[in-house]
Amino acid sequence: MRKAEVKMHDKTSGWLIQDEEGYHFFYDKKYLEGENPEPVSLTLPLQEGPFESKILFPFFDGLIPEGWLLDIAQKNWKLNPRDRMGLLMVCCRDCIGAVSIIPINEEEK
Numbered sequence: 001m002r003k004a005e006v007k008m009h010d011k012t013s014g015w016l017i018q019d020e021e022g023y024h025f026f027y028d029k030k031y032l033e034g035e036n037p038e039p040v041s042l043t044l045p046l047q048e049g050p051f052e053s054k055i056l057f058p059f060f061d062g063l064i065p066e067g068w069l070l071d072i073a074q075k076n077w078k079l080n081p082r083d084r085m086g087l088l089m090v091c092c093r094d095c096i097g098a099v100s101i102i103p104i105n106e107e108e109k
Contacts, residue, residue, distance in 0.1 A: 004089050005102040008040055016060060016101070018085045025057060026050040040099050056084040063092045063099065 001019040005012055011034070014027040025044060031037050032046060039045050041059035051057065064087045065073060073091050074081055081087070092101040 002085055002089065003104040004085075005104055006040060007100040007102060008038060009098050010100070013037070013040055013099075015104075016057075016085075016088075018056075022052060022054040023056055023085075024050050024052050025060075038098075056088070060088055060101070063095050063101065064088055065091055 001017060003018075004016045006014045006016055006025070008031075011031060012028050013031045014025055017024045026049070027037075027046060029048075032048065037046055041057075043059050044051055044057065055061075061084055064070070064084065070081070070087075070091075073079060073087070077090050079087055079090060088101055089103040092099075093103075094100060
């Protein structure tokens, strides 16, 4: 299982998990109860329940770099181009826009 913290404007907005069943995204309860929460994407509207998918949600997949920038990331970090969650966790800590993806190492906790 792999887990990433999803930040919106430097606030924890939710959690993205990949396990043997697929991908799961859910909003953080504190974020939903906070002042003026925004959805991370129009395709992932604010809700208390989880979103589930067999493939990486298109919004998150769209954050992964393409072209020459992806080639550099793959070569420097020795990443598999088919490992979309791995690419997302390595390449999207500091994205253009409001959303950032921060890998969570479960072994540290």
